[in-house]
Amino acid sequence: MKPAAFDYARPADWPAALALLAGGARPMAGGQSLGPMLNLRLAQPERVADLRHLPGYAGVEVQGEAIRIGAGTTHAAIEDGAVPGRLGAILAGVARRIAYRPVRNRGTIGGSLAHADPAADWVAVLPAFPGHAVALGPYGERRIPLARFVTGVFETALAPGELLRAIELPVLPETARWSHWKFCRKPGEFSKATACLLALPDAPPRLVLAALDTAPLVIEDATGLDPAALVTSISDPWRRRLALTALRRVLEGAA
Known part of the structure; x- marks a missing residue:
């Protein structure tokens, strides 16, 4: 399938980009998400604003x-x-x-x-x-x-x-500890469960549980965390098991 017809704009500066956005344009960066949506006609904007050439947009x-x-x-x-x-x-x-x-x-x-x-x-x-x-x-x-x-x-x-x-x-100190685990059946696939933990000196460890069909769950202080208690609200059994595995893996990795 091919995308529906749309106008293409390449703003030269940020005020021009904001003006296009105010006029209803759909912003595009690398196009790796918007491109397939256009091809499947899940998105049908009248105009696409290509942001890649804006000053300071990358770097x-x-x-x-x-x-x-x-x-x-x-x-x-x-x-x-x-x-x-x-x-x-x-x-x-x-x-x-x-x-x-x-x-x-x-x-x-x-x-x-x-x-x-x-x-x-x-x-x-x-x-x-x-x-x-x-x-x-x-x-x-x-x-x-x-x-x-x-x-x-x-x-x-x-x-x-x-x-x-x-x-x-x-800027992180070299002593910052990091643990990250995600489950994918094959390379290139979106994760079915992701967890990560950042531990900085003299600060409680921060933990995130994500890929659960909702906003990421952010735990500002993961000290003494009980992984099993954290996933009880996940109704689907296999997603709950994956989330529990993700939590346990990152906690073990950080330790």
């Missing part, structure tokens, strides 16, 4: 104790070491397991997060970090805690007229 910048990752930074760039330090090593390990290299060459961290598929890797992983999503709208930038950015299945905290501009994450 990584260290700003004091924070690292700002442009929303248009590709999975492949992160996999290849664009993010420095301990944080970069963690994110590279996550990016390396996203689909296949051709997908990683075009797919973007911001596009994945804003699409908010509950099984997507960045949707599951980023809430584990005490960072922010940087949204840009008609009234300027605002910062949304990553733990509260994805609010439901394909739903985010972005307000009408806002675009995801960047992700800001803290």
Whole structure:
């Protein structure tokens, strides 16, 4: 199937992108999610705004104790070491397991997060970090805690007229402990259960359980966590078993 006809726009700057969005255009980054939706006619926008050429949309910048990752930074760039330090090593390990290299060459961290598929890797992983999503709208930038950015299945905290501009994450010490586990039947498939845990010195461990057909479950303090008690609300037995396995694996990995 081919997509329905639509107009294509390539804004040269952020004000032009926001104007297109206000006019009803559908934003597109790498197109790895929107492209198939267009082909299946699940999405039929009158106009698509290609954000890839916006200034500062891709790239990584260290700003004091924070690292700002442009929303248009590709999975492949992160996999290849664009993010420095301990944080970069963690994110590279996550990016390396996203689909296949051709997908990683075009797919973007911001596009994945804003699409908010509950099984997507960045949707599951980023809430584990005490960072922010940087949204840009008609009234300027605002910062949304990553733990509260994805609010439901394909739903985010972005307000009408806002675009995801960047992700800001803290510079991590080398002693930061990280554990991550996801279940896929084969490479390239979306996860059926994902869990990750970040433990920083002098701070309680943060844990995320995701890919459960809802917003990620973020546990700000996973000290003494009982995995079995956490999954009792999952009605489907096999999904509950997978979630329990994911929790146990990340807790064992962090220990």
